[in-house]
Amino acid sequence: MELPKFKYINDNIRDKFFEHNINDLACECCGIVSPLVYTGMFYAEENVEILCPECVSNGKAAEKFCGEFYDYWSDIPKTMPKESLHELQHKTPSYRGQQQEYVPHCCNDFCKFIDYVGWRDIQKRGLENNLVFCCYNNKIIENDKKYNFIEANKEKLRKKGDFRGYLFQCLHCNSYHLHADMA
Ligand SMILES: [Zn+2]
Ligand SMILES: [Zn+2]
Incomplete structure (x- = not known):
């Protein structure tokens, strides 16, 4: 079909x-x-x-x-x-997220869903240094230091696990955006 x-x-x-x-x-x-x-x-x-x-x-x-x-x-x-x-x-x-599904935006439009990913999939695509880590629900402040939870834990991302990645791409500037959530 x-x-x-x-x-x-x-x-x-x-x-x-x-x-x-x-x-x-x-x-x-x-x-x-x-x-x-x-x-x-x-x-x-x-x-x-x-x-x-x-x-x-x-x-x-x-x-x-x-x-x-x-x-x-x-x-x-x-x-x-x-x-x-x-x-x-x-x-x-x-797509099927573990929490409320979130779609990042870029260039005043939503990004398109590319695939479910773990960190290995990101590396296979050669994107490890070429990613925007989504901030939504992932900005953490600890001891007055701000960091992005996904970025800080990126190596633990699995396609099928408790911490899952969702890869998106901007339709306009082609940049890649990584969102993730926890079970
Ligand atoms: Zn119908
Ligand atoms: Zn863009």
């Missing part, structure tokens, strides 16, 4: 956002039984569990259920265009 494209998701990992529909469940928005379905985070009053990729990407699921795939967080700049926020919250499936 050809998945739709998403502005804020790297094309070659789109399949990680969907699951095989082994029980032939119908999309709760359009009723179609799609071979791949979205079962991830969706903030809505109704409990919606199965959505087809099309209803995610064209915004119909968000519209029908007044839902959002990403909750709001406080460091979204006021200058962020409304269309970008709409695209992210209403037309972009959420």
Whole structure:
């Protein structure tokens, strides 16, 4: 099945956002039984569990259920265009974080999700000296010294572990941004 494209998701990992529909469940928005379905985070009053990729990407699921795939967080700049926020919250499936999913921003736009990463994956990509460590919820002040928790613990990052990394890239200046969270 050809998945739709998403502005804020790297094309070659789109399949990680969907699951095989082994029980032939119908999309709760359009009723179609799609071979791949979205079962991830969706903030809505109704409990919606199965959505087809099309209803995610064209915004119909968000519209029908007044839902959002990403909750709001406080460091979204006021200058962020409304269309970008709409695209992210209403037309972009959420990656699977361990805490509330956060998407970094750069050049007044959201960054696109590249992959789930551990520190070894960052090294394999040759990015260890070429990263922005996300500050959101990761600025720590200890003994009057400020440091970034992710940067200070970067070598402990694992793709599948208690401390997981999420790699993003700016759509405009191409810089890489690393977010991480703890179970
Ligand atoms: Zn659908
Ligand atoms: Zn940028």
